[in-house]
Amino acid sequence: MRIRAARPDDLPILQGIENATGEPFRDIGMIEIADDAPPSLEVLEEHRRDGRAWVAVDDSDTPVAYLISEVVDDTEHIAQVSVHPAVARRGIGRDLIDHLSEHARATGLPALTLTTFTEVPWNAPYYARLGFRVIEDDELTPGLTKIRAREAEFGLDRWPRTVMRLDLTPAPAHRAPAPQTGHGVTLR
Numbered sequence: 001m002r003i004r005a006a007r008p009d010d011l012p013i014l015q016g017i018e019n020a021t022g023e024p025f026r027d028i029g030m031i032e033i034a035d036d037a038p039p040s041l042e043v044l045e046e047h048r049r050d051g052r053a054w055v056a057v058d059d060s061d062t063p064v065a066y067l068i069s070e071v072v073d074d075t076e077h078i079a080q081v082s083v084h085p086a087v088a089r090r091g092i093g094r095d096l097i098d099h100l101s102e103h104a105r106a107t108g109l110p111a112l113t114l115t116t117f118t119e120v121p122w123n124a125p126y127y128a129r130l131g132f133r134v135i136e137d138d139e140l141t142p143g144l145t146k147i148r149a150r151e152a153e154f155g156l157d158r159w160p161r162t163v164m165r166l167d168l169t170p171a172p173a174h175r176a177p178a179p180q181t182g183h184g185v186t187l188r
């Protein structure tokens with residue numbers, strides 16, 4: 001699976017992936033989540049134009065998973081990560097999140113954040129396995145507080161929900177240039 005930046009013609013496909021990822025929520029009785037509309041093309045395009053929409057593609061360059069993010073209070077916030085159920089549990093979600101971690105490090109952001117359902121096995125417990133920790137209410141930054149308020153208005157708090165954060169280790173410092181000989185040859 002290759003990860004690349006999303007292109008405009010990918011966006012309708014991402015809506016299809018989002019609809020498909022709703023189905024497992026139906027199986028655990030979260031019908032409203034299963035039936036929730038995917039992000040609009042306008043929202044997806046905003047993330048794409050901001051350079052914050054990535055897709056994992058199959059051999060024919062068709063997206064099978066995607067991740068969109070935004071900067072919230074100086075952290076890279078995952079707005080959505082979705083993997084088509086047909087290719088779930090093959091490490092694609094983890095690879096997309098790793099990719100975002102690299103992007104965040106490269107842009108100098110110290111952490112990833114997200115909001116998620118506490119008790120859904122492929123939500124908070126999954127992110128905990130990837131190293132995310134729960135952020136308590138008194139640790140919430142203004143942007144995250146606003147996101148949680150919007151989610152509550154939208155009815156998402158019918159099920160326990162939480163905010164999680166992954167602190168990133170800084171990118172390795174650039175190696176000091178090796179000493180050079182008088183002929184411009186690098187000594188190794």
Ligand SMILES: CC(C)(COP(=O)(O)OP(=O)(O)OC[C@H]1O[C@@H](n2cnc3c(N)ncnc32)[C@H](O)[C@@H]1OP(=O)(O)O)[C@@H](O)C(=O)NCCC(=O)NCCS
Nearest residue numbers: 021081082083088089090091092093094115116121122126
């Ligand atoms: C969450 C999600 C992105 C994970 O992507 P993925 O590529 O399947 O995950 P990975 O292959 O990196 O990791 C697999 C792990 O995820 C968890 N997981 C994934 N699907 C699961 C399921 N149906 N039931 C329980 N655990 C599941 C398990 O911990 C699994 O590890 P295991 O296979 O060793 O048990 C994907 O399940 C998804 O798109 N879900 C629907 C959308 C969603 O809930 N997004 C998050 C909103 S906050």
